[in-house]
Amino acid sequence: MTDQQTLTIRPGGSDDAATVLRLLDVATAWLAARGRTGQWGTEPASSDPRRIAQADAWATGGGLYLAMLGDAVVGALVVGDATDYVPPAVEPELYVNLLVTDRAYGGHGIGARLLAYAEELARDRGLGLLRVDCYGGDDRALVGFYEGCGFTATEPFTVERPGRQPWPGQVLERRLS
Template sequence: MDKQNGSPAIRPGTAGDIPAVLAMFDSAVAWLARHGRTGQWGGQALHRRSAPHRAGDPWAAAEALARGVGLLRVDCYAGDDGRLVAYYESCGFTRVAPFRVKDWPGMLLQRRL
């Protein structure tokens, strides 16, 4: 948090942030697994895996604009019922191209700012 105004502060991540980031992902994996949605990240906690994972952030628009960036791109899981793709579309992203990584269906989306 920003000490002056109490709002969230954006800063570069450090190696010291890894445990907190993994804990957030592990919480998301547990929630998805409880709701029968294991197709995206499986049912195993991320901190027990060796492969890296990426996540898009539709709230990055303000930071992108402040840095002079006019286009955001994200990729996400496009399997199951497609709700994650629909979520990003509800945030103003449009579909660019589907892709597959082995059996994992993905979608590339973009949002012009």
């Protein structure tokens, strides 16, 4: 079992886009193997031009942080501005744009530690609100994960996708004291 104290977090950079894609590919395959294809589908992110461009933007945008165990990247966090498809916040916030962990380390608290780091970043910036959105379909297990990390579900939303099923999402927030 991974000891959270051995986990370090470092800023990401332009050389880390492929690492983010690898983490997304592993997570997508893990979800698909469990019949949970509603979140990210079945195709690897590394073969999707839109996801490749998104990973490049995250890696060069200044908001990427990587969880490390020794030299191994075991998770990624991207923070910044809220995405266009969610209701806007009514106060300044930090928004979690991506949270993904290496499924080989599932259950070891890496995602929770990355969210705690996002909270630290928000506090350091003098912000009192941290928000995230996630897949809100199926059994809402991902919503439950975020609730277990101290977030409260707020607005549900739907992303319409031409030629595909609509994507049910959920915004969650965490107030910082």
